[in-house]
Amino acid sequence: MATPGDTVAMTHTIYFSGQLLPGHQKPEVAQRMQDKMRLSAQQVERLFSGQRVAIKRDLDASQAKRFLDGLAALGALAQCEPPLPTGPASALTLSPPADAPAQPAAHPASDDPYAKPVDVTQSSVQQCVRCGTLMPPQALRCHVCGTDQRPGVAKRAGIAALLAVLFGWLGGHRLYLGQWWGVLYLLIFPLGWVISLVEAAVFMLTPAPRWQRKYGDVRGSSSMVAVLIAGPVLLVIVGGIMAAVAIPAYNDYIMRAEVSYAIDEAQPYRDKVEALMLRTGFTPGGNIDAGIPANVSDKHLASLNIKESGAMVITFTHAQLDNQTMVWQPILEQQQITWDCTGGSLPNRYRPTRCRNSGDTTAQAPGAATDAHTYYSADRIDSLELGSDWQPLDIGGATMSYIHYRDDIGIAVQREAREDFEPGMTLDEYKQLLIDYTFTDFSDVSITDMGYRELNGLPALMFTVTGYTGGIKVKALVAAVESSDNFYKVTSWSSRYNFDQREQQIEQLVTSFRTTNP
Structure with a gap:
């Protein structure tokens, strides 16, 4: 029984529910508490979850007051239970019997108010990192809130950004951050890759304290395993999709070639x-x-x-x-x-x-007609098979020449008798003459050889010429054609950009040339 000479020692517990003192902001207070109290990002998140969390137990009145004052200096508003006395308290002292066993201290002897109290039951229970529920130390997941209790791993912003650039279309950066739904990025390819590039920039620009709070304690260790497993699988899926598109397109190309032949x-x-x-x-x-x-x-x-x-x-x-x-x-x-x-x-x-x-x-195709119109030279020996809306064009020395104003394409045929050349003139020599003397008004000329062709049974050598004339970059397709009595120069031209857009159409125009005097 207590005697008048004994003192009753009352202990206090400090609780925090995320409330702040006026004039303070949550990010700054959270960072100060994390630095001062040496807490993990997960523990800080639990403190500001809105739930009432006990952060210090078994403190006497003086220690509890110092702890509350320290939290107030950080900007945090905590509560003490039972409340501290408002005035001097007359404490009763209880002296234990001399033969009573010594009791372990419920709190450390340290003067640091932020030091963690010694929990005499620490070996038999553990506290949930999120909700504070007590559970067996071997429990891997909280039975109340379901939070994983295994130690987390800090993720680096640089690695996440690199994965976003290289494997963002696979969601590799999200898997690295422990977010399984990263695999869904493939479903919105290629938009998912564009999004991942933006996320890479966001990762690199995120302040370190904010990154640490969000990804400084990521739980679960299967992220990279998921990347290694999902990556090849997704590559196979993408390869299958690309093959499904490319194979029919290639088959159509082969069939068009068969029809053309x-x-x-x-x-x-x-x-x-x-x-x-x-x-x-x-x-x-x-x-x-x-x-x-x-x-x-x-x-x-x-x-x-x-x-x-x-x-x-x-x-x-x-x-x-x-x-x-x-x-x-x-x-x-x-x-x-x-x-x-x-x-x-x-x-x-x-x-x-x-x-x-x-x-x-x-x-x-733009400017194409559904029927073929045959255009003849004045003597009806030579002909071209063109579409509709072609108009005659006056070009000196040409046996026939036309222009399509809407498509901005011109075509001309020049016939030259063999007897006007040296005996034994070959098709290769005639082609070289065309290259050397026909495009003298072009500047910055480039020639691309397209090799040997047959134009409706006649041997031909084809090449393209690109250069500037009149301040415009022009590209022309030229066919040097040989018959028994004549040489022919068949030329179709347009602006360089328009030529590249309509190259197949222009080649069809040139190869439609025919003569009834082979």
Whole structure:
């Protein structure tokens, strides 16, 4: 029993619920408390979670007052329970019996008010890093709030930024930061990669204290493992997506080439029909009428048949084009043949631009026509197969020249008799003459050789010329063509930018050149 000479020692507990003194801001107070009390980012986050957290226990009145004053100096408003007495307290002293065992101190003898109290039960329980619930020391996850109790790992902003740049489209930077949903970045590719580049800049510009509070104690150690596992899997997925797009596109390219070869093989028979109609005005109704063998076939051309009204129907040898047809319908108007090549069952994506069905407007190239118009030289020996809206152009020395104002493309043919050159002049020598003397008004000239071609059965050497003339950068495609009696220069030109945009169309114009005097 207590005697009048004994003193009753009352202990106090300090609680904090995130309240601040007027004039203080949370980020600054949190940083000061973390530095002064040597707390982890996770512990600071728990202090400011809004819950009432005990941060110091078993303090006597003087220690509790010093602790409250220290927190107030940091800007934090804490509570003490039981409250400190407002005036001097008369304490009763209890003297333990002489034979009583010594009791362990409930608080350290240190004068530092921020020192952690000695918990005599520390070996038997642990406190949740988030909600403060007591649990067995071997527990890995809190049974109340579910927070992982394993020690966290500090993440570096530089590494996160580097991963965002290199593997952001895979979400690698988010996986590094312990955020599994980083794998979802692939679903918004390529937008996800753009977002990750912005995030890389944000990571590098984030102040160190703020980064430390957010990523200084990231729990879970499977982030990099997830990157190593998910990375190859996602690469396979992306590769499959790219293959799914590229393979059909390549297949369409092969089919267009097959059709183009078959059209070239059918060209001589088309010329026969055209010559017959221009000479006699008679429209053949079969192969025999046009002087064409009954069974026509070639490497890429499976069959060719003349139907009523002179329509030429061709089929193809490639297995993927089996049973597909393409129809060329001749139209004689004012001693000029126009071929409509939009008929037949061949899909538009395999047809040349000029032969695509007008019903599929998305397949039309700018300025392309759905039918082919044949333009002749004055003596009707040479011809070009162009679209609509081409106007005559006066160029000295040219046997025929035209311009398409809307598409900004010009084309000209110059015929030169062999007898005007030295005997034995070769096609290579004629091409070199064109290079040396034709483009003398160009500055900053560059020549690109395109090699040997055949233009409707005639040997040709093709090359491009790029240079400045009249202050404009111009690009031209030139074909040096050889026949038994003549040399030809077939040239199509445009501004350099427009040429690059319409290069395939320009090449089709040049290679459409034909002569009836081989």
